[in-house]
Amino acid sequence: MNELEKRQKQRIALSAYFLLSGICFSTWASRIPTIKDNFNLDEDTLGNLLMVMPASAVIGIPLSGWLVSKFDNRIPLQIASFTFLLSLLFIGFAPSIWWIVFALVVFSVSLRVINIAINTQSIAIQEKFEKKIVGTFHGIWSIGGILGVLFSTIMIKFKISIEWHLLLVAVFGILMILFAFPYLLKNDKARSGNGFRLGKPSKYISLLGLIVFFAAICEGGMYDWNGVYFKEVVKEEVFTYGYLLFMVCMTISRLTIDKMMEKFGMQKLYILGSFLIMTGVAMAVVFPYFWTALIGFCMVGFGVSGLYPMTFILSGKAKKYSVGIVISIVSTYSTVGMFLGPPIIGYLAHAFGLQRAFITFIIGGFMFIPLSKMVFDHLKNRD
Template identity: 80%
Template sequence: MIASNQKQRIALSAYFLLSGICFSSWASRIPTIKANFNFSAEDLGNLLMILPASAIIGIPLSGWLVAKFDSRIPLQISSFAFLLSLFLIGFADSLFVLIIALVLFSISMRIINIAINTQSISVQEKFKKRIVGSFHGIWSIGGILGVLFSTIMIKYQISIFWHLLSVSIFGLIIILSMFPLLIKNDKAKTGNSFKLEKPSKYIALLGFMVFFAAICEGGMYDWNGVYLKEIVKQEVFTYGYLLFMVCMTISRLTIDRLMEKFSMQTLYFAGSILIMFGVSIAIIFPTLWTVLIGFSMVGFGVSGLYPMTFILAAKAKKYSLPIVISIISTYSTVGMFLGPPIIGYLAHVFGLQKAFIVFIIGGFMFIPLSKMVFDHLKMWEKTSTNQVN
């Protein structure tokens, strides 16, 4: 018989998998939406700006949910909303319906990110070895499955409606069957008071790290297909997305072992270099194979940033873990959804190749930010040692 903690790990893994499938299904269909509505790069940028705006609106709601309930409750509610929004994106035959769908998509995804990462840290406490990275790896596996399915749908010219409807039905089956197995009673007894106020320096630094990680990751999700279609002139524009997700998955499934062999600060630095170098290759040499190699490097570089940062979040003081993750996820969600419209606006003015320089800037930021984070931790350790002595 499977132990209770293993059942909880499997159930949570299913939610990570589904989240990856749903997000990649949306992201891989952005070029389809752009074509169906005859959007320019600027129009698409305006549309994508709805996502960060909605995420900010959802801050009070998500903060209240994680403070009020066990994390599995907001996870289930937001998962239902997420699947509904995905269906509406495929169903949308007018700009109004599409906007409503994206607002719901953004808010529900924000709540999922908080609840699912809170669950992952709670499950981690039941295991001796590190497993947080594996959850993010499973999210990436979901991303691969989603983009593989999207590639088949595009290849055989299946409409976006039937594509996203089938994903939504599959997702409904997953969340109904897995919900009873999720970890219960993980609401923190203290530190649950959620206030809109200036975060501590440590939490802010972690927030900015996931902000730039999200800009790089979110921008690659939304624009690598457009880059391959419009710059490299590839009809099956999901190849870059697929390879990017494969590389992210491989790296995330090994990040727990890498953290045992190397310091996190070293891994942040390596990720930064890979992102900057990979994007530079794609910009300077816009051919199919060089772009695919560049996107692969970005996938390897960005993969460990989220799991490492959420592990560091557990060291934060003042608030309970769900609240800390809620605050940090605000930066993440805004970055995830702010990056794509910024790329769209810059592409409209300077061209898509030059707009990709944003990713180089985002990748570079991990060098100074990670240094400040670990300097902060060393200061805490030194203060604690002095107090003991």
């Protein structure tokens, strides 16, 4: 096998893990309204359930940092992928809310390890290509999200039980990772810069972390509350339509984000994303009807699409640690935002109504303007 074939197979294998992560996460998110109904949860209680994930993700902070500094990350990636799939399956068969809590702990910790591993590998594989490809990996994650929510829509429309639904997804996922694992990038472990120590990160890393924190609040909130919003505010019976279109728009944008970065530059794209998120959420809140909410969520999908790939690319410019460690630190902010945002929306919805709670996303969307400016000012001053 020549070098060209080898790197192409590594790219395809890693793409499979991005795809699977998107499928499984959107499968979980699209079934949240089902779990809410099955266990008769109100918004406040659902918020408490979703809070399990940020709490358990804290366990994954030292674990993921230690794994990327000590091991070839394809090994923890494969182990975490198995536990990720098994925990998703267990969510479907859980006999009580406490068993779902247990499954979500495993789901959350596994997802964190997966995210660190696949993003670290994506930066390493990027070095083998002249053109930018990191955005495409995130686009593939979004394709997985579309496939997951599309399959969920079919399951819901034909009234297939959540047990059979999640069993099919888990079996498919296990087969996928068994076939892809042998082709992953090997020995992806930095020889220096891995001396991870708890402490205050640099200003640059903190700014990148805050960007993905607010990106996670906006994106995670859309994943977990989009379906509930369409069901309870828009009053749409097939409540996954908004989620599906959100994922389609995010995917279209992510598959072109590499070219967009080269043409317009990242700083302008951060500002554009901010305006699209604020405008889209405002449209869905002020006009909570099928088409206006659908268009609004599409705008949010376009707006959030570039935030992660651009920020992970900027992580490679940090000086203090290796890329794997920087991504681990930055992803800590993302993990907290992704799983802290949804329960906060639940508490606000319980107090003020879900429609008003969505204003939180407008505030989050605004934050990308000042934060991105500080990041690029820092890079200019450093150079």
